[in-house]
Amino acid sequence: INCNGMDAQGRIAGVTTTSGLAFKIPGRVGDSPILGAGLYVDGQVGAAGSTGRGEANLYNLSSYLVVEELRRGKHPKDAGLEALRRVVSNTVEKRLLNERGQPKFGLQFYVLDAKGRYAGVSMFGTPNFAVCDESGPRHEKCTPLFD
Numbered sequence: 706i707n708c709n710g711m712d713a714q715g716r717i718a719g720v721t722t723t724s725g726l727a728f729k730i731p732g733r734v735g736d737s738p739i740l741g742a743g744l745y746v747d748g749q750v751g752a753a754g755s756t757g758r759g760e761a762n763l764y765n766l767s768s769y770l771v772v773e774e775l776r777r778g779k780h781p782k783d784a785g786l787e788a789l790r791r792v793v794s795n796t797v798e799k800r801l802l803n804e805r806g807q808p809k810f811g812l813q814f815y816v817l818d819a820k821g822r823y824a825g826v827s828m829f830g831t832p833n834f835a836v837c838d839e840s841g842p843r844h845e846k847c848t849p850l851f852d
Contacts, residue, residue, distance in 0.1 A: 723737040750819055751818035757812030758812050761810065764795055771814055782848050808828060824848065
């Protein structure tokens, strides 16, 4: 689970948890504790975190990539979709691909930039993500890479 936030002074913070022991493979270190994989925050630029297949984040340092795309001026949605496209291009193991050659695992990114813009993006479907701002708390739909 990822949570990114901004306070009234514009300071950005982020945190990402892990599935914990219930799903731990002996010897595996998840993506959550690896800077740039499951979470990355640059207080001047933005924050990105994720849920889904941790190995995909580890291989691509995806959260770092998202924040770097923000630094280049992309909107949070476009930065997140760029990271998903990178994951797709680097997923080559046949066991991880469906019959259309797409990854057969889920991955979502939650992105907040220093301007207060945000997005949720997903590999497939439109899962909800939580938002709380001056309009109050609510759920919004992620933007999918694939329908």
